[in-house]
Structure formats: structure tokens, C-alpha cells
Amino acid sequence: MSACTDSNNLLPLSFYRRQDVTLIARELLGKHLCTQIGRDSVTSGKIVETEAYAARGDKACHASGYNRTERNRAMFEEGGIAYVYLCYGIHNLFNVVTNVGGEPEAVLIRAIEPTHGIDTMLRRRNQEEVTPKLAGGPGRLTETLGITRDHYGLSLQSDKIWIEDHGSSIKSVDINKSPRIGVQYAGEDSKKPWRYTIKGSQWVSK
DNA sequence: CATTTGATGTTCT
DNA sequence: GAACATCAAATGC
Numbered sequence: 001m002s003a004c005t006d007s008n009n010l011l012p013l014s015f016y017r018r019q020d021v022t023l024i025a026r027e028l029l030g031k032h033l034c035t036q037i038g039r040d041s042v043t044s045g046k047i048v049e050t051e052a053y054a055a056r057g058d059k060a061c062h063a064s065g066y067n068r069t070e071r072n073r074a075m076f077e078e079g080g081i082a083y084v085y086l087c088y089g090i091h092n093l094f095n096v097v098t099n100v101g102g103e104p105e106a107v108l109i110r111a112i113e114p115t116h117g118i119d120t121m122l123r124r125r126n127q128e129e130v131t132p133k134l135a136g137g138p139g140r141l142t143e144t145l146g147i148t149r150d151h152y153g154l155s156l157q158s159d160k161i162w163i164e165d166h167g168s169s170i171k172s173v174d175i176n177k178s179p180r181i182g183v184q185y186a187g188e189d190s191k192k193p194w195r196y197t198i199k200g201s202q203w204v205s206k
Numbered sequence: 207c208a209t210t211t212g213a214t215g216t217t218c219t
Numbered sequence: 220g221a222a223c224a225t226c227a228a229a230t231g232c
Contacts, residue, residue: 051224060224071217088225089214095224108224139225182224 009164010157016079016098021105024098025052026175026196032164033112037146040120044164045112045135045145048201051180052194053095055104060186063104074153075104082154082161084147091139094147096156096163110181110195111136113203114144121145137205174199181205 011031018024034044053061055075062072062085074083075097083095083106095106112135114121121144127134135144142148147161156162177193184190197204 053224062224069217085224086214086216088223089216091214091225093224110224133226137225180224185222186224 009166011163011165013078013080013157016096016156017100018079019099019103021054021098021107022052022194024096025050025107025194026172027169028096028107028109028163029170029175029196029198030166030168032115032166033109033145033161034116034164035145035147035161036159040146041117043114043117043120043145045114045116046203047109047111047163048113048198049109049111049136049204050196051108051110052196053106053108057189058186058192059189060180060183060192061104061106064186066104072104075106076102077153079105080156082147082151082156084142084149084152086149087139092142092148093138094142094145108138109141110138111197111203111205112141112145113201132203132206136203140205170198 028047028050031047032044033047036042055061055063055066063075071085078101079098081097083097084092087093095108097106099105114130114135125144135141176197176199178195179191180195
């Protein structure tokens with residue numbers, strides 16, 4: 001068993017295939033994102049920051065208006081797979097595809113609190129000690145976990161990337177809601193409070 | 207400290 | 220050719 005804890009904790013496909021992406025984004029807080037890449041040990045951390053995106057009524061979404069492109073094709077699939085894309089020519093950003101097929105919605109994972117495989121994560125990021133810079137921010141997080149576009153479209157029940165529920169759910173009162181980062185181009189939709197963080201966590205991006 | 211800039215490569219117009 | 224769901228290093232106080 002290569003999982004960081006117990007495969008009984010694996011998030012089921014039914015979690016991803018629900019119709020409310022902002023609910024899923026909030027419920028992903030406190031879950032554990034895990035990877036096992038190549039011959040490296042398992043690396044994982046607790047999700048502390050997410051953002052929701054939807055094709056319907058959200059100009060910030062890559063699939064806004066149900067516009068199909070080569071890049072966003074994974075978002076049109078059934079929920080429960082990875083949508084990874086290159087941002088600013090440098091960074092791979094990792095999203096969880098949600099909802100049913102043909103209804104493109106996704107949750108961008110923006111920060112984790114590192115928990116397992118610390119040595120491997122420090123090596124990947126060329127860091128000496130664990131700080132919020134290690135995995136706080138969507139580009140840092142993928143580098144820390146070894147996620148690249150090679151994992152585009154990969155199932156989140158695969159043995160490379162998966163998400164576990166360790167039983168803690170974050171209460172609504174403990175979630176901060178704010179506008180999403182870097183989406184001014186979306187006009188009015190940039191004001192939607194679809195960025196979610198765990199209140200008081202030192203691990204969220206700055 | 208805060209703010210600016212340079213890096214980098216797809217995608218879409 | 221412009222824009223881009225970013226980051227680290229350099230510069231300005």
C-alpha cells in the first residue's frame with residue numbers, strides 16, 4: 001500500500017461529481033492532497049486554500065461560456081480528474097475537475113500545509129527548511145508535489161495523485177471567503193468571493 | 207519593509 | 220502579437 005495513510009480514506013468519485021463547485025471547493029479544505037511521483041516517496045499536505053471556477057456565468061474560467069479549446073478539454077470530462085495547465089510560461093497549476101461531463105467546473109488548489117515526505121518536497125523546491133513558501137501558492141504547490149502537465153487528465157484515484165479525507169471537516173465559520181487572485185480580466189466576475197482559505201492558517205499564499 | 211521587474215512558453219485572437 | 224488563475228530576485232525607501 002503506497003498511500004500516505006489508508007486507502008479507505010480515498011475521496012470517492014461521488015464527491016467530485018456533484019453540481020456545486022463552490023461547495024466542493026469549501027469541502028476540499030482540510031482534505032489531504034497526496035502524490036507519488038516516479039521513485040520518490042509519497043508527498044502530501046493538508047489543503048488550506050482553494051478557488052472555484054465554472055463555465056456557467058464566470059468569465060474567469062478557462063471554459064467560460066462552454067468554449068472548448070485544446071487546453072481546457074479535461075474540464076469537460078466527468079469530475080474526479082486533474083486539470084493541469086501552464087501559467088505565465090513557467091508554472092504548472094493544478095485543478096480538480098468537478099461536476100458531470102459537459103458541465104465544466106474545477107477547483108484550483110492554491111496552498112497546502114506540508115505533512116508527509118518533507119525531505120522530498122524540500123529537495124524539489126531547493127529549500128532548506130519548511131516555511132509557508134514551500135507550498136503556499138499554486139505554482140509552488142505543484143513544484144513541491146512534483147505535479148506537471150504530464151499529469152493532465154489523470155484520475156484522482158490513480159496511484160500518482162489522489163486526495164484523502166482524514167475526517168476533519170472545516171466548519172463554515174472557520175472559512176474565509178475572498179475574491180480570486182489574478183483574474184481582473186474577468187470584469188464583474190472577478191469580484192465573486194470564490195477563494196476559500198482556512199481561517200488563521202499560516203500556510204495560505206500571501 | 208514595499209514595489210517593480212524579468213523570466214518563460216502556451217494559448218488564443 | 221497580446222495576454223496569461225505566478226514567482227523570485229532586484230531595487231527603492
